[in-house]
Amino acid sequence: METISPFLDGLKTICWNLFIGANYESAFLYALAIVVLFTFYGFYKRGRNRAWLNKQFKGIGVTIFFVLVNSFGFALFVYMATEYAQAGYNSLGLPHVSPTFWADVPLWVTLPLIVLIYDFANYWNHRLMHMDWLWPVHAIHHSETEMNGMTTYRVHFLESLVMNLSYVLLLSWLGLPKEALGIGVLFLSLHNVYTHMDLDWDHGPFRYLLASPRFHRWHHADVPEAHGKNLSNIFPIYDVLFGTYYVPGTCDVKLGATGVPENDGAKLVLYPFKALYDYLYKVMPVLWRFLSNGMSHVFDEILRFKKLLRD
Numbered sequence: 001m002e003t004i005s006p007f008l009d010g011l012k013t014i015c016w017n018l019f020i021g022a023n024y025e026s027a028f029l030y031a032l033a034i035v036v037l038f039t040f041y042g043f044y045k046r047g048r049n050r051a052w053l054n055k056q057f058k059g060i061g062v063t064i065f066f067v068l069v070n071s072f073g074f075a076l077f078v079y080m081a082t083e084y085a086q087a088g089y090n091s092l093g094l095p096h097v098s099p100t101f102w103a104d105v106p107l108w109v110t111l112p113l114i115v116l117i118y119d120f121a122n123y124w125n126h127r128l129m130h131m132d133w134l135w136p137v138h139a140i141h142h143s144e145t146e147m148n149g150m151t152t153y154r155v156h157f158l159e160s161l162v163m164n165l166s167y168v169l170l171l172s173w174l175g176l177p178k179e180a181l182g183i184g185v186l187f188l189s190l191h192n193v194y195t196h197m198d199l200d201w202d203h204g205p206f207r208y209l210l211a212s213p214r215f216h217r218w219h220h221a222d223v224p225e226a227h228g229k230n231l232s233n234i235f236p237i238y239d240v241l242f243g244t245y246y247v248p249g250t251c252d253v254k255l256g257a258t259g260v261p262e263n264d265g266a267k268l269v270l271y272p273f274k275a276l277y278d279y280l281y282k283v284m285p286v287l288w289r290f291l292s293n294g295m296s297h298v299f300d301e302i303l304r305f306k307k308l309l310r311d
């Protein structure tokens with residue numbers, strides 16, 4: 001993009017190559033290193049509590065398992081699905097913003113705009129994910145009972161699929177420049193690692209401007225009054241606007257999701273499928289009875305009609 005100044009271009013290169021690296025995997029590794037260091041800090045702060053440390057590392061281990069399963073097992077599937085969605089979207093020829101529209105818009109305008117739009121999509125995706133029928137997919141993210149920065153990566157591949165599809169469609173409709181998108185996503189993912197850390201920071205007067213660890217910790221609280229609250233990742237103002245903001249103070253209630261396996265990778269990967277199976281198992285006999293009753297009714301009617309014709 002020509003409009004990026006040499007300074008921002010340089011900053012981007014530094015971000016990419018030195019600090020974060022060029023891809024998701026190295027961003028993940030840097031975040032992991034910070035989280036491991038922070039976990040040891042927590043261990044000493046808790047008077048060398050070994051049970052706590054073991055649980056933390058077990059949780060981080062399961063999250064790494066998720067990242068591996070998602071990266072090697074389903075990344076191609078998610079990628080192909082989004083490619084097809086993009087191709088389908090393009091072939092529909094829907095009216096959209098032309099990418100040239102952004103050519104003269106400076107990065108300091110497009111960047112906050114991207115984060116704002118992303119988070120708006122996030123908010124509604126997330127709200128959807130907290131509805132009963134999608135909850136078994138999203139429950140995986142809520143399965144951890146101790147927060148740590150890695151929790152942000154604990155996401156089922158079906159959830160990544162829904163999220164990616166909505167981003168691809170929304171962002172291709174807006175035609176936003178790829179370079180700015182890259183920086184925006186970088187900021188978003190680092191901020192997500194930060195809000196999942198085991199900290200009680202609330203950002204004081206800026207608490208509505210930028211999501212804090214305390215704000216997101218309440219999202220992970222397993223108490224009825226906090227369920228489905230604090231759904232935005234970056235801008236709590238969306239929660240204020242749409243009536244889901246909930247931060248009554250320090251969050252020291254229990255975290256997690258009742259009934260969801262806590263740190264069992266295989267069970268967690270299968271959890272949404274098991275929930276679907278259980279649901280069908282319950283619903284099928286009812287559906288079958290309804291259909292067979294309906295069909296016998298239709299046959300009765302046909303027989304009656306035939307008899308009428310004969311008489």
Ligand SMILES: [Zn+2]
Pocket residue numbers: 126130138141142219
């Ligand atoms: Zn959630």
Ligand SMILES: [Zn+2]
Pocket residue numbers: 141151152196216219220
């Ligand atoms: Zn979370």
